[in-house]
Amino acid sequence: MGKITGFKEYKRQSTPEREPLERSKDWNDYKVPMSDEEAKVQGARCMDCGVPTCHTGTDINGQTSGCPVYHLIPEWNDLVYQGQWKQALERELKMNNFPEFTGIACPAPCEGACVLGINEPPVAIRSIERSIIEKGFDEGWVQPEPPTIRTEKLVAVVGSGPAGLAAAAQLNKAGHNVTVFERDDRIGGLLTYGIPEMKLSYDVVERRVDILEKEGITFRTNVEIGKDYPVDELQDDFDSVILCGGATNHRDLPVEGRELKGVHFAMDFLHANTKSLLDSNLEDGNYISAKDKDVIVIGGGDTGTDCLATSIRHNCKSLTQFDYNEKKPSVREDNNPWPEWPVIHRVEYGHKEAEAVLGSDPRAYTVVTKKFVGDGNGHVKEVHTIEVEQYVDEDGNRIKKEIPGTEKIWPAQLVLLAIGFTGPEQSLIKEIGVKTDPRTNVKADYGQYKTSVDGVFAAGDMRRGQSLIVWAINEGREAARECDRYLMGSTQLP
Incomplete structure (x- = not known):
């Protein structure tokens, strides 16, 4: 929690925005970074609610409530209030590989589940989240951390959106040799080409991709599996495959x-x-x-x-x-x-x-x-x-x-x-031979992510249908865990 009486003393303030008429003339970020003091005050509003519901994501009546990656929100809110930014960053990164993406483009179901939100404006969780990770980059705390030991396992991740990047990041931490395939000319999937520059700058995506590359992940752009790289060769060349191609069939x-x-x-x-x-x-x-x-x-x-x-x-x-x-x-x-x-x-x-x-x-x-x-x-x-x-x-x-x-x-x-979208494109799904559910998504149980084809996993929108960035990160992380278990017989990944 933050300050005991903070939720009584301070009003909610989210990340400031540039004046609409001014910002509509350019493609720069429409928001202005929150100052350290502003973030500290907002962290102080996090109350001692006893049973916090902000950090536990679930679906209620078809809508997400709480954070699907189980962000340690009350902990890093308190650390920001105390001015312990580096410790706050460590807690933030413990459950989320990419808080810069969710801190910008997530609709913040955590705030919808904030206990303070019952009768007051909720804690500005997303704004604090973004402030922490940007502080980390500004101070040089976010650095590549390549694994010290490598396995001999080769894993292909198809698709470089948030699910694919999260899966790749986690599998790389486990020491596997990961290659991410992207059919577009830039990495990021809909993070890059589905969200405009003034909302999520490609610089933010590129900054993270540079770190992942330095940690040992290989990225191959302009490669469409099934067209530029035959499916049978993919399965022969890699010990396991994770499908993270998104749900890109237009409605x-x-x-x-x-x-x-x-x-x-x-x-x-x-x-x-x-x-x-x-x-x-x-x-x-x-x-x-x-x-x-x-x-x-x-x-x-x-x-x-x-x-x-x-x-x-x-x-x-x-x-x-x-x-x-x-x-x-x-x-x-x-x-x-x-x-x-x-x-x-x-x-x-x-x-x-x-x-x-x-x-x-x-x-x-x-x-x-x-x-x-x-x-x-x-x-x-x-x-x-x-x-x-x-x-x-x-x-x-x-x-x-x-x-x-x-x-x-x-x-x-x-x-x-x-x-919206009706589901994933079917050509790769049919060629690789995985079964689909009644909504045409790749059939793989949540928490297991195993498809009907041995060694092939699926995560993100390609498995669950059109959804949130934070769910994609959740599924990418969990699919990496199950893939690691498949490859090694056990896993230390969360």
């Missing part, structure tokens, strides 16, 4: 006019933008531009918000985000009790920027797309919608009913589909 919107030019998957939009930005500061033109366009983002989640922020930086003409759900309440409702994830209205960074630049919150609620209409030359010019009302029938089913008379036509020259 589509099969309505009239879907084939029109200008209608794109959100991830294609974000990927191309980041690659062009990193390659040439957008000078090569190899990206989908929102400049001077009426932009419609379909989907109300984090990816949709990232599309808003990116479109703003392109200087779009107008911007609207469709959400087929109703606007959420400002506080928890009775059917959403603590420690469930609070289902409340949130104003994220992209919403703030859209309002600052264009004058209003861009979201339109209870809107369903009926069709896309073209301009006669094969390019989208309009989106036709209707509003819906939602209710639960007598059998408990959620029903959406269209409301006659609420039809609307929206001008649009760019439409971005941010409605």
